[in-house]
Amino acid sequence: MHDFWKCLVGVFWLAGTLAPHTATAAEPEVVKVGADHYRGTWLEIGRRPMWLTDGCVAGYSSYHRGKSPDQVIVEDGCRVGNPKGRLKTVRGTGRILDFDSDKAKMRVRYPLLITFNYWVLYKSPDKNWFISADPDMTNLWIYARTVPSKAKLKTMVRKASQLGYDVRRLEFPEQ
Numbered sequence: 001m002h003d004f005w006k007c008l009v010g011v012f013w014l015a016g017t018l019a020p021h022t023a024t025a026a027e028p029e030v031v032k033v034g035a036d037h038y039r040g041t042w043l044e045i046g047r048r049p050m051w052l053t054d055g056c057v058a059g060y061s062s063y064h065r066g067k068s069p070d071q072v073i074v075e076d077g078c079r080v081g082n083p084k085g086r087l088k089t090v091r092g093t094g095r096i097l098d099f100d101s102d103k104a105k106m107r108v109r110y111p112l113l114i115t116f117n118y119w120v121l122y123k124s125p126d127k128n129w130f131i132s133a134d135p136d137m138t139n140l141w142i143y144a145r146t147v148p149s150k151a152k153l154k155t156m157v158r159k160a161s162q163l164g165y166d167v168r169r170l171e172f173p174e175q
Contacts, residue, residue: 027135028163030104030119037103037120037130038063038072038096045129045156046142046170057173058083061143063094070099074108083174094118121163131160140165147175 044059053059056078064073072094079085092110096103104120116134118141123130129144129152142156153172161167 028119028121028133028137030098030102030121031123032102033104033120033123033130035069035096035103037123037127038094038106039065040145042130042143042145043147043175044078044141044173045144045148045153045175046140046160046172048139048141048169049171050139053078053173055080056088057081057085058175059173066093070096072096072106072108078173122159129156131156131163133163133165137165140170142170 041060041062044061047053047059057080059076059078062075062077064075065071066073074092074094075089076092077087077089080088090110092108092114094106094108097105097107106118107115108118109115116139118132119135120130120132128146129142129148131140131142133140140160142160144152144156148156157167157170160170
């Protein structure tokens with residue numbers, strides 16, 4: 001009987017260590033964006049490195065209307081190796097989770113059951129660039145309608161830092 005209890009405790013311990021952990025920090029604040037935010041092409045200026053984007057430069061995200069008002073068709077793309085390299089794309093279907101309010105939270109489902117949450121944390125007053133992250137601030141992206149000047153890029157990075165992101169983790173692929 002003693003072995004039974006040891007085994008049971010072991011099972012509960014293992015289940016606790018394998019269970020998904022929830023963030024203890026408060027979720028980041030989002031900003032209000034209009035539905036027009038999800039139209040057209042945004043250039044990926046900065047990002048946290050991840051295996052999905054290894055070797056990718058000149059990244060972008062293009063948004064198009066979906067079948068319903070809260071649906072967005074997303075095409076993410078980049079060039080392999082250099083800005084003139086082979087084009088690599090992936091398409092997904094996004095759903096604006098807070099469509100009736102801020103329109104700042106979008107969940108995108110890509111092929112192979114890959115899902116990302118993108119929350120808009122900041123949008124510039126001129127609406128030409130924005131910062132988005134996942135809810136736990138593990139991944140962060142800086143997007144713009146055009147390639148920014150060095151001074152503008154410094155402003156973008158400073159804003160990401162003010163939002164609480166460790167900007168030392170960002171990379172800035174060639175455009």
